[in-house]
Amino acid sequence: MPIFNQSIRRKIVGIALGLIVLMLVTSILSMVMSSQVGVLLDELTNRYIPAYGDLARANIRSLERAVALRRMVMMKMQSPTDEEAYAARLREFEEADRKIEEEAERARRLINAIIDDPRTPSDNAALARIEIRIDTAVSELRRDQNEDHARLLKQIDAKQMIDARNTLEHIDLLRDQFNQKIDAIRADMLKQVFVSTSQVISHQQKAIIVSGIVTLLAAVVGFVFALLVSSGITRPVRLLLAGTREVEAGRFDKPITVSTQDEIGELAAAFNRMIEQLRHNERIRETFGRYIDPKVVQGLIDRPEVAIDGQRRVMTIMFCDMSGFTSMSEGMTPRGLVKVMNHYFTVMSAPVRSNRGVIDKYIGDAIMAYWGPPFIEGDEPALLAGLAAIEMAEQVPALQKQLPDLLGIRAMPVPCDLRIGIATGEVLTGSIGSELMMSFTVMGDAVNLASRLEAVNKVYGTRILIAQATADAIGERLELREIDRLAVAGQSAPQAIFEVLGRAGALTEAQASLRKHYADGLAAYRACRFAEAGAAFNAALEAVPGDGPSRALLGRIAQFEANPPEAGWDGAWRLEQK
Incomplete structure (x- = not known):
């Protein structure tokens, strides 16, 4: 009318x-x-x-x-x-x-x-x-x-x-x-x-x-x-209010019917244009969320100056890698490999995000993630990273059963497992790249140390290794075992590294006995009492047969018996290779 x-x-x-x-x-x-x-x-x-x-x-x-x-x-x-x-x-x-x-x-x-x-x-x-x-x-x-x-x-x-x-x-x-x-x-x-x-x-x-x-x-x-x-005035207002509530709830798929040509009609038309723009922005955000962690996307939107200027923050970094990936990928078709990797990343990314971590990138079969401000404050990052690592390790048995079904084979040619390295320290956060393309990431010694610790798992036959600073931040909230004092490639000063055994109070008798005997053997090993250390490590292997760190230290003891360390040896081990 x-x-x-x-x-x-x-x-x-x-x-x-x-x-x-x-x-x-x-x-x-x-x-x-x-x-x-x-x-x-x-x-x-x-x-x-x-x-x-x-x-x-x-x-x-x-x-x-x-x-x-x-x-x-x-x-x-x-x-x-x-x-x-x-x-x-x-x-x-x-x-x-x-x-x-x-x-x-x-x-x-x-x-x-x-x-x-x-x-x-x-x-x-x-x-x-x-x-x-x-x-x-x-x-x-x-x-x-x-x-x-x-x-x-x-x-x-x-x-x-x-x-x-x-x-x-x-x-x-x-x-x-x-x-x-x-x-x-x-x-x-x-x-x-x-x-x-x-x-x-x-x-x-x-x-x-x-x-x-x-x-x-x-x-x-x-x-x-x-x-x-x-009613010609109030009905569009009620529709506008209903539309506002839909937007408030995050639903952008219900435009308002413009039934008048007055100021409210103009407002409704503007509201529809706003919804369309929000829908477009949400699609962009969802798209970016598939390539960049949603927390990072939201953080860049809320505080773009952080990405431009960069900041130095103390963060906990995690690197996770699939062992045996190279051998396993050689016999797969590209389609099968993509299917396996997508499932692997989906399973392993869930614990990171559920523990408030930020996935920085996927590198081949590796996952890089970090915890810290502005997403997490206080001393929580190290504990959350340790919990995420435990949950990721708990997914390995199920993953080993799922992969053959995904590929349509009876058994995997090479068994898969995880190697996780975690380090805590000051890093630089910001957008790194060229004028054409940039990536919001973290850089610093803690990042390099976490990457090295992930690889060090191969030396000790472990799944989860963390650095000294991470262990100090976790304290007694997780069950840890000191593995060694180690200077990884690129570092001159050695530091203690620890294995994450499980959640606090979750150790079995065998694991508790293993940790005790291993600690005794490690103390004797550093004091160059190699016979005593060998006996302790063998006791640890009796508690948990096949324990990788005990076998690795027994191997070193055999080397030191043939070629004793120099006088003044500090008990640390130095890796020259990455």
Whole structure:
């Protein structure tokens, strides 16, 4: 509808103007009806009732005339005749006679005025008959009584009292007939008064009813009009509110229907454009989330200066590699290899993300991840990295069973396993690359150390090795075993490295015995008590047969027995190869 395409200001002004018009129409109609009632009431008050009163007074004047006539007769019958009193009574008689005609004439004029007034619905035919009857009654009274009055006066002067009495009785008879006619006319006039009164009451009731109906109709029309217009305003607002809640909930697939062309319609159109842009941005974010960790994406969006300027932070770095990958990949088709690697990365990435880690990149079959600010604060990063490593190691048995099914073979040609290295230290975080392409990553000695520790697992036959700083941060919240003091390639100062055995309190008796015997053997080994150290390492192998670190240290002891270390040896082992 055109009205809903107007601006909100015009809608509100239109509602106000519409209500004002309805109020004016109601007021005008009420005034017209009231004026009609006023006309009828004025006619009743100033014409009907006065005309009826004039007729009533005409009756009274006829009685006064009869009384004056008798007094005149009485004055004539006195002896001697009181001429002065007779003259006075004659004047009263004539005055009463004149007033009868005046009252009748006034009544006739009022009745004619009612007939001539076109504004009132009077019974003009009945009123005309009443007017004629008044004129006839007065004319007949005048005609008949004038003769009797003259005869009566002559009879009184001639002292013909019997004849005068008969004439007087005839005059009374004429008077009674006149009064009867006037009474009949008054009765008919009273009916007209009642009719007029009924009309006044009827018109007044109609005016009240019509005013009430019009007022009610105006209220209903105004309410419906206001409801339609207000719904045209509130409905888009409710839709906009619902759309806002959908956006707040992260759902961008429900645009708002634009049903108006006012300011709210423009707002709804702008909201739809915003939703489309948010949907587009969300697709971009989801796409980037497949290549860059979502935490990094969100961090770059929220704090782009971090990516531009770079910062030095203490973080915990993890490198995870699949052992035997090279041999396993040689016998696979490219499609099979991609399928295996995607499944491997999916399984191994889940523990990292569930423990709030950030996956930096996939390098061949290796995973690089890190923990630290601004994603994690305090001393939690090292513990979370250790927990993630434990959970990744727990996935290995299931993964070893799943890979053959993925490839459609009965058994893998080479068994797969994990090697995980974790180190903690200060690194540089920021966007590294060229002007054409950049990557948000971390760099520093801790990154190199974690990578070296991952490879060192091959030397000791372990799965999870962590550096000294990481072990210090973890404390007793995980079960650790010191493996050796080691200087990896690229480092001159050796440091202790530890194996993560499991969660706190989760060691078996065999593992506890292994850790104790290994610690005794390691202390004797560093003190160059190689025989004692060999016995302890063999005891450790009895607790857990095939323990890689014990076998590695026994191998070194055999070398040192043939070629003892130099004097002042610090008990550390140095790797020259990466």
